[in-house]
Amino acid sequence: MSRGFVSIGHSHINALALARDPALDAINLREIEGPWLDGQDGWRLRDDLAEQVFRGRGVFMLMGGGAPVMLSLLEYPRRFDFVLPSAPDLPLDETREIVPAEALRAVLTEASASHIESIAGIVRAASAPITQLHPPPPLADEALIKPHLAWNGVAHVVAAKWLRYKFWRLHCEVMDAACESHGIRSRLPPRSVLDDQGFLRPGLHADAVHGNAAYGRLVLDDLRAAGLMTPAP
Numbered sequence: 001m002s003r004g005f006v007s008i009g010h011s012h013i014n015a016l017a018l019a020r021d022p023a024l025d026a027i028n029l030r031e032i033e034g035p036w037l038d039g040q041d042g043w044r045l046r047d048d049l050a051e052q053v054f055r056g057r058g059v060f061m062l063m064g065g066g067a068p069v070m071l072s073l074l075e076y077p078r079r080f081d082f083v084l085p086s087a088p089d090l091p092l093d094e095t096r097e098i099v100p101a102e103a104l105r106a107v108l109t110e111a112s113a114s115h116i117e118s119i120a121g122i123v124r125a126a127s128a129p130i131t132q133l134h135p136p137p138p139l140a141d142e143a144l145i146k147p148h149l150a151w152n153g154v155a156h157v158v159a160a161k162w163l164r165y166k167f168w169r170l171h172c173e174v175m176d177a178a179c180e181s182h183g184i185r186s187r188l189p190p191r192s193v194l195d196d197q198g199f200l201r202p203g204l205h206a207d208a209v210h211g212n213a214a215y216g217r218l219v220l221d222d223l224r225a226a227g228l229m230t231p232a233p
Contacts, residue, residue, distance in 0.1 A: 009062030019216035065135035
């Protein structure tokens with residue numbers, strides 16, 4: 001029996017699962033009870049999940065994504081902005097308190113700690129190359145976000161779009177560094193899912209922060225175009 005491809009991660013994996021590609025199995029760790037076990041070298045995947053990852057001809061990892069949402073989706077009472085060192089020309093609101101990017105990087109790293117720690121467990125299970133797929137960038141238009149934010153009937157103020165975008169970029173850099181330490185390559189969302197400013201194209205969102213089935217299909221198309229999802233021999 002041919003080995004297929006495996007994707008593993010958290011909520012952002014749903015877009016790939018919704019694409020219903022027969023060549024790809026999706027393991028959503030948030031929907032599985034007790035996926036991790038304590039091992040001598042840290043966390044390890046439960047045996048049945050480890051076997052599924054081991055059999056994959058390629059492994060696509062979607063770890064993280066929640067931290068930038070948690071930290072930047074909604075406005076704080078004390079409004080702030082920051083300069084992203086890797087893209088210092090991105091818009092900056094100088095009427096806000098300017099916070100050092102490295103301080104925010106440290107916060108993002110701490111908020112992503114459990115996801116970063118779990119990477120080693122996936123590496124131990126895999127027998128094929130692993131690629132980290134970064135989550136989709138934020139939507140620019142807050143009108144597309146607000147309908148999903150009426151938690152408990154309370155309206156929330158969506159943060160400025162460029163602040164959300166810079167947090168997303170910074171989070172990708174945090175995960176890049178974590179993946180590089182394990183020899184894992186990372187991949188940003190393809191150009192086909194972006195608008196002309198680099199935000200998620202309207203119509204490719206499932207809710208305020210996740211991609212939908214159409215988004216998942218475009219990501220898989222990009223993986224095939226890049227030679228990362230080749231047909232079974």
